[in-house]
Amino acid sequence: MTATVPVLTRWFTYMDSDDPDRVLSMIAEDFAMSVQFSKGAGQSAEFVGDRDGLVAYLAQREKSTLTHHIDVGAVIGEYELVVGRTTRAGAFEASFNATAQLNxxxxxxxxxxxxxPEVAFTQ
Structure with missing residues (x-):
């Protein structure tokens, strides 16, 4: 992962670990989120909310099975933005983008x- 986006780098490092709940220590009191999660073929889910929404998202996801790779990252003022991909056992699973606003x-x-998983950005 790239060091140019320190918060999102740490976020995805935690998410890839055996203890992804550590991301809860990274959120502000007024936290709000949306995770748009496509499995492909038009099947998707949205996870939304505040801290409780994040707790619910963490509870349903697989632990230590995916690895996030940040391919491009930028910090613009109070924002961090990334484009990356997830792999499972080294094989491509999905592309992702993430935007975080920091306090x-x-x-x-x-x-x-x-x-x-429908769009892969090649390097």
Whole structure:
């Protein structure tokens, strides 16, 4: 992963670990999120909400099976933006993009993630 987006790099490192709940320590009090999750072939789900929404998202996801790779990242003011891909056992699974808005203390206030296996960005 790239070091140019320190918060999202840490976020996805936690998500890839045996203890993804550590991301809960990274969110602001006014946190809000949406994760648009496509499995392909028009099958998708949206996970939304505040801290409780994130807890529900974490509870339903597989642990330590996917690896997030950030291919491109940028910091623009209070925002971090990335484009990347997930792999399972080294094989491509999906592309994703993520945008995080940070507060003055560096905690995540807003998080928008979209992922799909239907589009692969080649390097």
């Amino acid at each position: 003055a203390a560096g905690a995540v206030r807003r998080l928008l993630i979209a992922r799909t």
